[in-house]
Amino acid sequence: MCPLPAIGEEFLYCVKAAGFAGGAAAVGQACGLRPVPPSAAPDRESTPGARTSGGKPPLDAHSGRQRPSPCHDLRMAAHGDLIHVPGAGSAPTHDPRAWVDGTCGHCGRVVNAAVLAFTQDLPSAKWTRCTSCGEGSYVARNGRTFPGPRIGRDVEGLPDIVAEAYAEARDCAGVNAFTACEMTCRKILMHIAVDKGANERGTTFKGFIDYLEQHNHVTPAMKPWVDVIRQHGNIAVHELPHTDTERALGTLTFTEHLLRNVYEMEHLARRFAPKADDIEPTSV
Numbered sequence: 001m002c003p004l005p006a007i008g009e010e011f012l013y014c015v016k017a018a019g020f021a022g023g024a025a026a027v028g029q030a031c032g033l034r035p036v037p038p039s040a041a042p043d044r045e046s047t048p049g050a051r052t053s054g055g056k057p058p059l060d061a062h063s064g065r066q067r068p069s070p071c072h073d074l075r076m077a078a079h080g081d082l083i084h085v086p087g088a089g090s091a092p093t094h095d096p097r098a099w100v101d102g103t104c105g106h107c108g109r110v111v112n113a114a115v116l117a118f119t120q121d122l123p124s125a126k127w128t129r130c131t132s133c134g135e136g137s138y139v140a141r142n143g144r145t146f147p148g149p150r151i152g153r154d155v156e157g158l159p160d161i162v163a164e165a166y167a168e169a170r171d172c173a174g175v176n177a178f179t180a181c182e183m184t185c186r187k188i189l190m191h192i193a194v195d196k197g198a199n200e201r202g203t204t205f206k207g208f209i210d211y212l213e214q215h216n217h218v219t220p221a222m223k224p225w226v227d228v229i230r231q232h233g234n235i236a237v238h239e240l241p242h243t244d245t246e247r248a249l250g251t252l253t254f255t256e257h258l259l260r261n262v263y264e265m266e267h268l269a270r271r272f273a274p275k276a277d278d279i280e281p282t283s284v
């Protein structure tokens, strides 16, 4: 009575159930996210996380076949609000091929992304949609995702222009643009110096580095690895050989730690330091 539909059919079923087509009553609009048969609606709340539990999806009471798992644990609609054009290769959402694990290149979350489409002759390549932010991506045959996830970790407390430059360096690394990554890391040194008061006009690159040292933003202990950023950036800018992947990732790591030292520690101190009123008079 309630055959499990393919993806495209499932969308049509949901439309009918919601009363938007054919004048049907909205008895089956179970979740508003992923369409499910009417029989699935009453107990969908009782099986949270069924899709990710590792077990098989529950059986539909009418058809006796496996039905799509409840989707209230998903933040985005995944397959539910999409219009698919059913073809010979359409797959129901309980099909393992309808989902793929990975890190979203848009929001950075580790998700079980919905596979929107793949082709019969090249099934390892697929178009996906993040179940957290809803953005679309493409997974190539070699498993690489476009856009790729950002390389490196977030740093708090950055001024906007520095944050933009750091995000650009991470994005460059995420798409194997390692020369551009190192050039941007070099430029971040200039951004930091100007943000801390160096004169943007008329200052040489060496002058920016000297400024950071003279004003104690780069301490003697930090100087050797900050100099690595400078040296690698100079090679990327002035020399022809292709930038080595490992070297560029190291440059990005040093840049991350420089930003953490210069900005994030101060930012966290402002957030967590005790207020003057909280300090007991007898405290030492």
Ligand SMILES: [Zn+2]
Binding pocket: 104, 105, 106, 107, 108, 109, 130, 131, 132, 133, 134, 135
């Ligand atoms: Zn996402």
